[in-house]
Amino acid sequence: MSAVGERSTTDASGRGAAFHSPPAGEGLRVVEPTLFERSRPGRRAVRFPAPSDAASTAAASQPPIPDAARRTAPLRLPEVSELELVRHFNRLSRLNHAIDIDFYPLGSCTMKYNPKLNEWAARLPGLAGSHPLDPGPLSQGSLELQWLLAELLREIGGFAAISLQPAAGAHGELTGMLMTRAFHRSRGEGDQRRVVLVPDSAHGTNPATASMVGFTTRTVPSNARGGIDLDALRGALGPDTAALMITNPSTLGIFEDQIEDVLSAVQTAGAIAYMDGANLNAILGRFRAGEAGFDVMHFNLHKTFSTPHGGGGPGAGPIGVSPRLAPFLPGPLPQLVDGDPATVLANAWSGRSTPDARFALEAPGARPTAIGQVRTFGGNFGMHLRAYAYIRANGAAGLRQVTEDAVLAANYVRVRLGDTYELPFDRICKHEVVFSARRQKREHGVSALDIAKAILDEGIHPPTIYFPLIVEEALMIEPTETETRETLDRFVTIMRDIAERSARDPETVRQSPRFTPVGRLDEAAAARQPDLAWPFPEADRTGATLSG
């Protein structure tokens, strides 16, 4: 380890030695060492009370933990004071871009504002302190909240039933595909229906999910308008088709206007229609997948319903299903076992409890058709309560406004940048718009990646790039409804300026970013020589404690 006070040093291999001494920095530019470099033996933040004499005496009469089971190597967790800890994480936090810092138009991720009110709700002791196995009499509030949220999602999606158990969108997909499997098995077609169709514009999770469930994937091409190629779909559908997984609006930000034909073809073939609900923010109150004929859809509570993305989770991916899939929902489902549903709903919408209503979880194994359980307990309840608060705050009118403003913003950006970047599908879009930097690449050697890095220098998060895969040099922009017109205008100006610089002085774009905490990182080296955990000095492995 380097001596205290020494500045950024590196050993020849780039591994195994300190890079920065704690705490280093360059003025306000944060350079933060790892927790392991900040660690000094004997420092600590939190202490726990020692057991009482009575407890120790009583415990001595009981068999101890056998020596053979005890840890033999010292546990080298960081040793830091509380202030060191606070500074470490606060300094790290300053290296992040976030919605609360500035615009985050990351397509397909719906980076909208995460209301603070929801965070307040999540910290209510009665909700945060509720144990998932608390007996029914102790957990009526948690169960009622889940039951109410399921009712709201059922109405929003037009479905027969909801499961809140899936922990993320991809987990909802997994649940939907497992149910698809169970459905076909229940009809004696489990061995026959092994193919899942996905459009070429699909999220990578769709084919990965199908594989996890033992299906094979067949890709269906898009047509010239950015929709699904209906003839190709009809040709691909057959007695071996288990399901079609389709994102609507698609990852091109386009509503599938042949949706009736698509659904009727899928139904005629005896397959399940799965809708990836990642882009639900574009259609709230305008299109309900269940009502239109989809069998199953997942909701991303961390996209449409404003729960924070957390740097990559936790999210939540409840699913809604049609009547024919409802028997297969994972359990246990929260249920209203005593009380009239309409009365309970009417009371809850007026802020009142229903005195005689009683909620309970299904008993294990109570519904033999269920696919089982996809997660312990009832799912990401902390996200359920935030989504519930969000839906109640907005109401029907607010959620309609969300969608209208989100679509308005995306189309505004589409029109204002349409003369600067190519629009492979130049038509009204929904929540997001996909441009191509093909012209900048061809004429000036400036790629979508270069443009993304140049946007970083303006203090804004770049769009999603190189996705969907069917658009060359894709720039996928989702502004969301919570950004002001001034922010959208500033973004447009920045994007025009980068296009202009790409033509005039492309090298300055290619050399971006210049004002971020680190420059472009060597990802090839990271993959070639993986450094995935702090390399404690070898001396430590033999038992010495980490020294400063």
Place this chain on the structure above:
Amino acid sequence: MTYSPHTDADRVAMLEAIGVASVDDLFADIPESVRATRFDLPSPLTEQEVRAELSRLAGRNRIPEVSFLGAGAYRRLIPAVVDEVVGRAEFATAYTPYQPEVSQGTLQSIYEFQSLVCELTGMEVASASHYDGATATAEGALMACRLTGRHRVAVSRAVHPQVRRVLETYCSGPGVEVVEVPADLSETGSGLTDLAAVRSLVGDDVACLVVQEPNFFGLLEPMPELAAAAHAAGALVVTLVDPVSLALLEAPARYGADIVTAEGQQLGIPLAFGGPYLGLMAARMSAVRQLPGRLVGATRDAAGRRGYVLTLQAREQHIRREKAASNICTNQALCALAATAYLSAVGPEGLREAAERSTIQARHLVATLETAGIAARRFTAPYFSEVALRLADAGARHAELVDQGILAGLVLEPEYPELPDTLLLATTELTTDEDIRRLAAALGAAS
């Protein structure tokens, strides 16, 4: 209320720029025949009203004054500093670090998390979080299938029942058969996984043995022997561990675990009625290409500055699509941050104190109830900080105590019909002498 910033004038100006007359024109592409016919949701609420509604629901829950309930989710101290860290908007309102130059905070904290999981388990590589301990365990079993090319999984009956159910659900997809290994739950039983049964059931077609340490009943399994038995058949060992116990118990790598998973809720994450929690998963470097989930690696920029990136992404769904190791995408990064902050707040000494106090209070509880003749240990094997106790008429007495604000753990019979009149009680560092006294008094009075 809505969170939209637009004034009517903004909307008009934007519609004009787009060149449409009304916002409905932007939805003309949704065919009339499939448009929503209803959207019957309650009226919007103000902040004051939302607060009242969420307070109403929180108030409908009753948090017991005294609780010995664990069984996979534990009430532990969450240092105030942990909640402060995860509340930082720069962490909470960022997304997956696709642009590393402006995501170093998240990336470095994940690298630190991976390092801590490796240190706890003794393993060489840890992925950047799963949904919970159960899904991590299921993913671990499927990973073992890919590594061995085998399609059967053996799981001990002494593994958490919900974890076994999740495992079965995950395995049902690709058609992996799950075989249950019995545990000795007889009247005078040890409560441990039946080692002889492991030797006979884990054959050369079994990909892995899934065990839990301490097991669901809080008992310490003979891990080296179990691992040796599985390895003798060429099977891998997937171990679901309690991360707090690792302050005192041997690192799983040292007794031969190949894939280590854990429920990380105990590391600074609130009970919150079951989630979000945190799945930990670690393995040996030789298995990294089959490891599901995100990985962060250290590297450098052109100026030689250290930085972190998502790496080895060729395992993942957005690159590999149908050939990916898993479909996992969004996971539990903020919960991983909580665990990182927790482990550095308590440090090695604090984690040891919490674990030690938990085990002492468990023994204190058992000694108190046994001395008073109220209850007795159901199993003979050594225990950690959770214990199964035999108690006459356990179900009814458990329910009586709930009314007094005392939660006497979990009644085991619904999950284990062979264990009537048995309660599973957990202690943590938050368990006080007074809690134990009150439980004993209530059970003594009720008997």
